[in-house]
Structure formats: structure tokens, C-alpha cells
Amino acid sequence: MDKRELLLEAATKLFVERGLHATPTSAISKEAGVSAGILFHYFKTKDDLIDELYVSIKKEYTSSIMSDLDKIHSDLGKLRLIWSNSWNWAIDNDLKFKFLLQVDNTSCAERVKTHPEIIAKYELFHNLIQEYVDKELIKNMDAYFIMGSMFGLITSMVSYLTQFPDKRNDQLFIEQAWEVFSNSLRP
Amino acid sequence: MDKRELLLEAATKLFVERGLHATPTSAISKEAGVSAGILFHYFKTKDDLIDELYVSIKKEYTSSIMSDLDKIHSDLGKLRLIWSNSWNWAIDNDLKFKFLLQVDNTSCAERVKTHPEIIAKYELFHNLIQEYVDKELIKNMDAYFIMGSMFGLITSMVSYLTQFPDKRNDQLFIEQAWEVFSNSLRP
DNA sequence: TTTTTAAGTGACTAATCACTCAACAAAAGT
DNA sequence: ACTTTTGTTGAGTGATTAGTCACTTAAAAA
Incomplete structure (x- = not known):
């Protein structure tokens, strides 16, 4: 499974549920079932993730x-x-x-x-x-x-x-x- | 001048400019030209301010x-x-x-x-x-x-x-x- | 085989954040 | 005049957060 894709899916779900301002990156990686660090391997920053x-x-x-x-x-x-x-x-x-x-x-x-x-x-x-x-x-x-x-x-x-x-x-x-x-x- | 109103105006401006997730309460009170504490005198929480x-x-x-x-x-x-x-x-x-x-x-x-x-x-x-x-x-x-x-x-x-x-x-x-x-x- | 590069981890940190609080100022009551 | 209530401050706090880093694993490349 592509972890980048898992992260994007998890982010979509959480952003819609809670809003951008109430969704920490830690929640995204947890929802995606991956480590906290890998998010910043695929995306430079949280804003970068949102943009992409x-x-x-x-x-x-x-x-x-x-x-x-x-x-x-x-x-x-x-x-x-x-x-x-x-x-x-x-x-x-x-x-x-x-x-x-x-x-x-x-x-x-x-x-x-x-x-x-x-x-x-x-x-x-x-x-x-x-x-x-x-x-x-x-x-x-x-x-x-x-x-x-x-x-x-x-x-x-x-x-x-x-x-x-x-x-x-x-x-x-x-x-x-x-x-x-x-x-x-x-x- | 009504500080509550000043806060609401400042919040509107900053929320639109930067988005909810990138606008700390400190920025709102600064923009409104009032102290940081007074925001929580008029609004219980930041979410409460957004709701109101x-x-x-x-x-x-x-x-x-x-x-x-x-x-x-x-x-x-x-x-x-x-x-x-x-x-x-x-x-x-x-x-x-x-x-x-x-x-x-x-x-x-x-x-x-x-x-x-x-x-x-x-x-x-x-x-x-x-x-x-x-x-x-x-x-x-x-x-x-x-x-x-x-x-x-x-x-x-x-x-x-x-x-x-x-x-x-x-x-x-x-x-x-x-x-x-x-x-x-x-x- | 050995070396290099990429994918992945999770504890850690520096910074930031929402929110508190003790002190004070100004009205408003009495 | 005195007391109470309400408005206001800004330094302070504990919790949370984005982002780092030393390290491991896996897979290509040489």
C-alpha cells in the first residue's frame, strides 16, 4: 500500500470531519496507520500536504x-x-x-x-x-x-x-x- | 469603542486572510489592538468566538x-x-x-x-x-x-x-x- | 558482494498555542 | 465616600504541535 496515498486519504477524511485547524499531523498519520515522521518525508510541511x-x-x-x-x-x-x-x-x-x-x-x-x-x-x-x-x-x-x-x-x-x-x-x-x-x- | 466588536472585526479579517487554522487568538487581539486576555472575557473559547x-x-x-x-x-x-x-x-x-x-x-x-x-x-x-x-x-x-x-x-x-x-x-x-x-x- | 539510495520509524524538541490569573482601573450602585 | 461589579491588562503556564533526527530496514545499483 502506498503510504503517501494513505496519508492523503486520511487527511481528506479528517479535514472534512474536523476542519483544517483542528486536525494535527499526528492525527493524520495515526488515521493512516503510519509513523508520524513519514508524513514529512512525503510532504515538506503541513501546508504543503494541504496544497498537494x-x-x-x-x-x-x-x-x-x-x-x-x-x-x-x-x-x-x-x-x-x-x-x-x-x-x-x-x-x-x-x-x-x-x-x-x-x-x-x-x-x-x-x-x-x-x-x-x-x-x-x-x-x-x-x-x-x-x-x-x-x-x-x-x-x-x-x-x-x-x-x-x-x-x-x-x-x-x-x-x-x-x-x-x-x-x-x-x-x-x-x-x-x-x-x-x-x-x-x-x- | 466596543472591544468585543473590534475583536470580531479583526477575527473576520484574519480568518479570511489566513484561514481559521492559521490565525492564533494572539493575532486577533493584536489586530484588534486589545490585550490577549480580553478575548477570553468576551468569548469562552476560540471555537466559541468562531461560532458567535x-x-x-x-x-x-x-x-x-x-x-x-x-x-x-x-x-x-x-x-x-x-x-x-x-x-x-x-x-x-x-x-x-x-x-x-x-x-x-x-x-x-x-x-x-x-x-x-x-x-x-x-x-x-x-x-x-x-x-x-x-x-x-x-x-x-x-x-x-x-x-x-x-x-x-x-x-x-x-x-x-x-x-x-x-x-x-x-x-x-x-x-x-x-x-x-x-x-x-x-x- | 558491497555500496548507495530510498522508505520508514518513533522518541524527541523547540516553538507555539489556547487559555489563566493576579493585579489594577473605571464605572455603577448604595 | 465606600463598596461592588465590570472591564482590562500582559506576563505566565501547561498542553499541544509541527517538524527533526538518529537510526533501522529494504531495495536498487555498482
């Missing part, structure tokens, strides 16, 4: 929302796939998603948001949105604003589905939620 | 978004006022808003979300939304889902306006943003 964890989860998220797009050929179909990819990933990885929410609005996210690989993924997403704007499939506004609105709606949907898990398989609900989302972007 | 800060800001926010509603008589006008109240408050109080974002997704928000005064404000808001749903002014979905969508969109709009401040007075932008919002709720 944030980057790796952000990468995973941004990758997963763009997956299987090539299998869909209609334009709105692609948008709907991104939408469902997003909330599906968030629900399947709720600890990771909660960690993202917690750190996204934090100063330590600033340190990290410039990471080239993450910027690249966002550019990809941005270009796709811009394409839709150009094709007049969605409202003619700044693509970054539209991306933000998407994330805002997806985040609130995920929070709702976390609170009411039985809605996850409620096709009527899913369809209505999609309508809320797609109506908001309609030109 | 969160509650007071949340109260202020929930109050302000519902203000002046009685001056408006058309239904959609009221909804639009809530919408603009929200992002105006968030922009005028960006530190406080950032603090809310940071703590909202945290385990320590759980401790506090049950606060009766906050629940009361949300009930008020919830009832208004439910009224709109009943009048078929907005989509027939669970009012809590709709509230969540509203907050999601408002949050993303505020983030955007924080990044591009010159858009704040761009009437075309404001109007389009309102359309995004109101379209999303259209029945």
Missing part, C-alpha cells in the same frame, strides 16, 4: 467532468453530460467534494489555483463553453461567468442531494433540476 | 436580503429585490461574505446552523419562496432546492463581480445576470 491534496483532488474533479464527451455528438447532450458528470462525481466522492468546497474559498486555494495542470483543464472547459456561446446554444455572456453559474448550481444541487439521498434516483427530480440548469443558460 | 462570529454574520446577511420587501408590490419585483439585496450585501461586506463561504462548508457550521434566530429567518425566506411556488410564479420544486439554487447562483455572481469589479455598474451585465437567475426558476 487540494491540487490532486481538483485535478481529479476537473478531469472527471470532461470524461466521455467524445461519445456524445449533440451539443446540448455534451453539456448535459458535463452537468451529470459533475454531480455524479461529487456524490460518489463526497468527502473529496466537501474538501474542495471547504478549501475553495480559502486563501490557501489562491496559492494553488495557478497550478498549470488545473489551469489547462479549466481552459479546456472554458473553450467548450465559448464554443457553445459562439454557436448561440447558450446565453451570450462571458464564458467565465457562465462557468461560475454552472458550478454554483451544481454545488447547490449536490448539497441538496446529500441532504435528500432518495432524490438521487428520482428521474422527475433529475429532469427538473436539469431544466433549472439549462433554462438558466438559455440565450 | 458565524452566527452574527449569518444573521446580518439573512436580515439584509429580506429588507425593504414591503416597499415593492409586484411579486417578481420582490424576488428581484431579494436577489439584488443578496449580491449587494455580499459586495458591500466582502470580508464577511468570504467568511461565510469559508465556514458554511465546515463541520463547525453544523454546530451552529440550528440557531433558532437563523432558522427563523430562513423559514421566512422559505415561506416566501413557497408562496411563489404556490402562485406558480416559479418552478414547482421543493422550496429548499430552489433556495439552494438561488444561493448557488448568487454566490457565483458575487465571486465574478469580485474578480471583475467594473461589471458592478454595467447595467447590461446586471440585467443579463438577472435573466440567468429568473430563467432558472421559470416554471
